[in-house]
Amino acid sequence: MVDVTPADAVPPAEVGEMELYHPHSWWTKYVFSQDAKVIAIQYSATATAIGLVALVLSWLMRLQLGFPGTFDFITPEAYYQFITMHGMIMVIYLLTALFLGGFGNYLIPLMVGARDMVFPYVNMLSYWVYLLAVLVLVSSFFAPGGPTGAGWTLYPPQAIMTGTPGGNDWGIILMLSSLILFIIGFTMGGLNYVVTVLQGRTRGMTLMRLPLTVWGIFTATVMALLAFPALFVACVMMLLDRLLGTSFFMPAIVEMGQQLQHSGGSPILFQHLFWFFGHPEVYIVALPAFGIVSDLISTHARKNIFGYRMMVWAIIAIGALSFVVWAHHMYVSGMHPYFGFFFATTTLIIAVPTAIKVYNWVLTLWRGDIHLSIPMLFALAFIVTFVNGGLTGLFLGNVVVDVPLSDTMFVVAHFHMVMGVAPILVIFGAIYHWYPKVTGRMLDETLGQFHFWVTFLGAYLIFFPMHYIGLIGVPRRYAELTDMTIMTESAHHLNSFISIIAFLVGFAQMVFLFNLIWSIRHGREAGGNPWRATTLEWQTPQTPPAHGNFGKELPIVYRWAYDYSVPGAKEDFIPQNVPGDFRPTREPA
Amino acid sequence: MAIALVLVLIVVGSVLFHFLSPWWWTPIASNWDYIDHTITISFWITGVVFSAVVLFMAYCVFRFRHREGNRAVYEPENKRLESWLTIVTAIGVTALLVPGLFVWSRFVNVPSDATEIEVVAQQWQWSYRLPGKDGKLGTSDTREVTAENPLGIAPKDPNGQDDVVVEAADLHLPVDKPVKMLLRSIDVLHDFYIPEFRAKMDMIPGSVTYFWFTPTRTGTFQVLCAELCGQGHPLMHGMVMVDTEQDYLAWLGQQQTFAQLSAPQQTGSANPLPGNTMASALDVAAKVETVEAR
Ligand code: HEM
Ligand SMILES: [Cu+2]
């Protein structure tokens, strides 16, 4: 650890500031806005809206699973349409869009000390293309035949065949088109986030002084830029198979006694392409959550994040490794069995940097000054669910253990815990944390407590027991649980219990939405830095930050983002833009 | 302090649930108890880690909660602690992986005395094919599939003529004899899964996949499809009966070969040859010998 004097650490300005685009009308200010903060809110609102659709779909699925045979309108076709849309919306249109388009847009420029994204116009386009993707997706609910029911993995051949809802109608076409649009839109935004982090940082903001939130979003974006193209080509190829009768993924097939025209294609090629995207996607959602939760814990425990450098390298290592583990989703796909040895090994290696992150979060709590604010509660809940879901990942990654468990409810429980519940808890924590910056007011604390307890305990009660239904052997994606010898009476009762809790958890989200809207006008005034945090977004002259973020002068950064409780300092935090009066700041060299 | 208490309760509750709840895997009926052991090891290691992390958190929250005048300790890193934790984690992960890979190598290396049995999936039913007295399955091709030849067995391949075809009915297996299940689909992906056998594998149109196992007790086991295959997926059930040798042979004696099934077409289905059944019984007896011999 080397002490650096502030003068060394801040290079002189090399180039002048870029000209900032200024809106001229209400339309260009609030609708076709090029301001990353407005775009962030547009992204978040759209993602939340479509996320609510996914939530309602989860209730419908839980109705069927919890009370089989009671609801006639939930036919198998409908059930498959529900799971497909629910899964795809949650993963892509909600989580990816919210973390990168929402949090990325809001936080990156503010946290690195920039006035805006480097390509504001492209950034604006990114949102509008995303909105179009969402609209195309929604339109499939109203198309003839309804949305696709191929499962969110869209595996061919069934995805484009008559036995699957939407396979021979509009459903699958609209889904693939919407994904293609989403990827185009994301790429425009993603390039912005990457270039802004690399080129738009203010003076003194070295890479090793970036808050972990930025590191998480940045790495996730780089990964997404590398992973989405695989999905993109897979979608294009499947569209061609469906519309022009090519055979990229289609071998010779007899469908309901009819020989189809296809021949020679490889269904498993699609799976490789899908998971080459799909596995990194898990981390595209997880890394921003890792970054954000690090900052929440540090701020609310009034203590520097433990092992900052390790945390950064762990993020990068996880990002890189996650490109060589994709086939752990395919252990029982029929690929060559020897792949199992390789992918099980890489998969379990990833557990090491992941575990380091967990240790560092809990060690940050150690000898901290823990304020049990709502963001901190959500951060703690995140650790519980993430550790739980991460550990069951060690079952599924360990190839032979995956054999009985894969494609059962165990998998459903695992991935909900680790990439559903855990990141969403971080999103909630983050919203309670940054809402005061975005609106100038605090969210209501009592409603927040209610929201926290019901969501955390409810989600745990839904997904923890679900593992055991999978352990019995009940497959996932089963619209009917009747006539199964392994489904005991008591297992049906457990399912009903899970469903009831799911409705409660859903209800708590309504309370949260109410809080979000109500507090805009009625919340307690927050002031500029209610959490007494160090990072730059809390040091803006106005709250909410005005156009251009930082007033006349951009801040100069003198220290890392974690100078909490520095010995000898008067306050228990020193913002990044305060010159280094208080020595030693033992920031990592 | 509610949260510290709740964290402790989560650990206690999860552990109690694990040991006391009635929901557990089905009694095993194959040789893959190795897999069950690996799962048990995984539960122990991960259970300990989960409890340790969450209880440590609970302690921290309780001990270091904010009180007036408290101040956190400034401690950016601790190289020794970090390396130590990394090493312990690596050891734990190795303890999971190594037994797992050993069992996997057993799982993918089929013993040479395993009988080959073919499963053919289609939306939404299971059919089976057993080798005839030559002990070999004839070749097959999705393009050959017709109403009379639902499994797409190559009509020209002499090896296929005596294959026993079980169309959309139950499969029987002799107990304690290793079998290699060759898995084939003629339309979409399916997955042949019997919870009591612990094994499963996807079936891919255009390829043949496999897994092997030895049934270790007699009984009736339900086949479930474990790969989404369209709207009939959750009802794509089947039955496998594991029989004693005698019962198995009796069942096999009642099955028909490919040649017999396609015979009516060649001779005119109006008057099936008398003695057909007789012939098939003889056929089967011969077949059984070959099956046994292998
Ligand atoms: C309380 C909240 C939630 C409930 C009750 C819920 C419930 C369900 C249910 C019942 C299924 C279908 C299981 C099956 O039959 O195979 C499912 C599938 C799925 N869910 Fe959720 N879910 C919730 C939140 C989430 C979140 C936040 C995500 C984000 C990652 C998510 C992602 C998925 C995915 C990817 C699938 C798989 C879809 C497929 O099999 O194609 N869910 N969920
Ligand atoms: Cu199937």
Ligand SMILES: [Cu+2]
């Ligand atoms: Cu199926």
